[in-house]
Amino acid sequence: MxxxxxxxxxxxxxxxxxxxxxxxxxxxxxxxxxxxxGCSETSGGCLAPLNTLWPTASAAVSDIAWWKSxxxxxxxxxxxxxxxxxxxxxxxxxxxxxxxxxxxxxxxxxxxxxxxxxxxxxxxxxxxxxxxxxxxxxxxxxxxxxxxxxxxxxxxxxxxxxxxxxxxxxxxxxxxxxxxxxxxxxxxxxxxxxxxxxxxxxxxxxxxxxxxxxxxxxxxxxxxxxxxxxxxxxxxxxxxxxxxxxxxxxxxxxxxxxxxxxxxxxxxxxxxxxxxxxxxxxxxxxxxxxxxxxxxQVELGPAYTAAITAVNLLGYYIFRAANGEKNDFRNGRNPKNLKYMTTERGSKLLITGWWGRSRHPNYMGDLLMALAWSLPTGFSTPVTYFYVTYFLVLLIHRQRRDDENCEKKYGKDWHKYCEIVPYRIFPYVY
Known part of the structure; x- marks a missing residue:
């Protein structure tokens, strides 16, 4: 039992x-x-010509030597x-x-x-x-x-x-x-x-x-x-x-x-x-x-280097500040005197600070950093932006999983919280 x-x-x-x-x-x-x-020297670039992708891939997977390689x-x-x-x-x-x-x-x-x-x-x-x-x-x-x-x-x-x-x-x-x-x-x-x-x-x-x-x-x-x-x-x-x-x-x-x-x-x-x-x-x-x-190889120069660095630092600041507020609050500290609501279960949910701007502000910081990692590659191919695109999909899926779990856990209190903090990741956007 x-x-x-x-x-x-x-x-x-x-x-x-x-x-x-x-x-x-x-x-x-x-x-x-x-x-x-699809993005290497062996394939002839990034992205390889579209008209060669299927013939090349088909020839490779049908060759036992390719599998062994x-x-x-x-x-x-x-x-x-x-x-x-x-x-x-x-x-x-x-x-x-x-x-x-x-x-x-x-x-x-x-x-x-x-x-x-x-x-x-x-x-x-x-x-x-x-x-x-x-x-x-x-x-x-x-x-x-x-x-x-x-x-x-x-x-x-x-x-x-x-x-x-x-x-x-x-x-x-x-x-x-x-x-x-x-x-x-x-x-x-x-x-x-x-x-x-x-x-x-x-x-x-x-x-x-x-x-x-x-x-x-x-x-x-x-x-x-x-x-x-x-x-x-x-x-x-x-x-x-x-x-x-x-x-x-x-x-x-x-x-x-x-x-x-x-x-x-x-x-x-x-x-x-x-x-x-x-x-x-x-x-x-x-x-x-x-x-x-x-x-x-890409040479950025001082101006682009500074701009991309600023994007990364902004993302890190949001990520670390949001997680700092959450960790302090979970450990019984509230140095910023942030406001919160108390659920019927006795749990407390932050409704000001970074967690009052969106329900997952740390994800926003993560995504800005991911963008900064791709920007140094320039804009000659979309493939190097695969990570930030994938990461956006992953975090939206994770946010939805988390919201579903919170709805089961808090019930009507969660709906009340969502009215107070309506944005999921990006304030005024999503």
Whole structure:
């Protein structure tokens, strides 16, 4: 009876149910490869001529040699070594143990916080390596790009399959949205809430370690590749992309405890959706702009550099200020004396400050930063703006999921709150 109460069958679907889950499971790897083969030196540019896309793609997928070329043994072994390194540093580097939120079984998981120190160690090692052996020694990620993508996909599939199989063991706490009984959907969305081995929590580990840190290493490899081609000095555009994305990652790692209250950690199960998102999509899609600038070099000049920097700083200010207000309020502090409404459940919802301007002001800041990462590539192709476009769709979907959950949780109080704060992300727009 207890297990039934804790793990009720999921009654509804997201992502259009099993057909949608299957299409996304196939579509994410397909899109990752397509963004490389459709925007690279090997394809002749970005975007390749439309009249050649289908004949080229059809010829490739019908050739067994092309399929074999997706796997690179050296890249696979290097990727496994990288994942093992991040796991080892989690284990041996010191860090505080922080409580997560109370789960519905009444327990709290503890999470080891040492991602920032892991990143500092990694940057020290990489910097020393490049200083000793030169930038040409760190161009291997660019050269073996497809192999690294395949390695990360294989790791994602392996983890998702292992966690799905392990979720049927007795005593597992399942995600409320991942217990439908349909294997395609549950494999994708994630059946078990917190797959763990002892004190090691796989979901939170993947969230900000192997993929997020690899994203920066990829950017550094792109800068090294461009510097080698130019004989020493990379362009201001690729440096700007590196600095923006480096700053974003450093901020996330430094504020590691903040992820413990996100929907990914508290609500979603760990399945293929999170595995492939963390390990493949983040490092290899988010670094598209840096990879593009290797072979399509753009010189911005001081004026454009300053303008793009201003967009990024504005986005970061909104993102950090909004999250700061929320975190202060959740922890019982209200230094700005912000107004709030109290629901019948006793919960308090902010209605002034950034959270009075829209229901998700942090998303607005995130999107401005995403735009700033694409602007250094110029306007010769729409492909380098794929990330900000995708991110807009993702955040709107996430906002709608959050609003639906809040409506179930707060009922008529949520409708009252929406009248006070009518805009969802962008004030006066949406």
């Amino acid at each position: 207890v297990a039934t109460n804790l793990n009720p069958p999921t009654k509804g679907y997201e992502f259009l149910g099993p057909p949608g889950a299957f299409l996304i499971t196939v579509g994410v790897p397909t899109m990752t490869y397509a963004l490389y083969f 997706l796997f690179d043994k050296d890249a696979f072994l290097l990727y496994l070594a990288w994942y093992a390194y991040t796991l080892l540093t989690w284990l041996i580097l010191p860090g505080d143990w922080v409580d997560g939120v109370v789960m519905r079984d009444g327990n709290k998981k503890q999470y080891k916080i040492n991602a920032f120190s892991t990143f500092l160690l990694t940057m020290g090692i990489v910097s020393g390596y490049i200083y000793r052996f030169g930038p040409q020694s760190f161009t291997f990620i660019y050269e073996k790009w497809v192999g690294f993508v395949t390695a990360s996909l294989l790791m994602s599939i392996f983890q998702a399959a292992a966690c799905y199989a392990g979720s049927f063991a007795p005593g597992k706490l399942l995600a409320l949205g991942g217990n439908t009984g349909n294997p395609i959907y549950d494999f994708y969305i994630g059946r078990e809430l917190n797959p763990s081995i002892g004190s090691f929590d796989l979901k939170s580990f993947n969230e900000i370690r192997p993929g997020l840190m690899l994203w920066v290493l990829i950017d550094i490899s792109m800068v090294c590749e461009q510097a080698v081609r130019r004989g020493g000095i990379p362009t201001d555009s690729i440096i700007l992309v590196l600095l923006f994305q480096l700053f974003y990652v450093v901020d996330c790692l430094y504020n590691e405890p903040a992820i413990l209250t996100t929907m990914d950690i508290t609500t979603d199960g760990f399945g293929f959706m999170l595995a492939v998102g963390d390990l493949t999509w983040v490092p290899f899609i988010y670094s598209l702009q840096a990879r593009y600038l290797v072979f399509n």
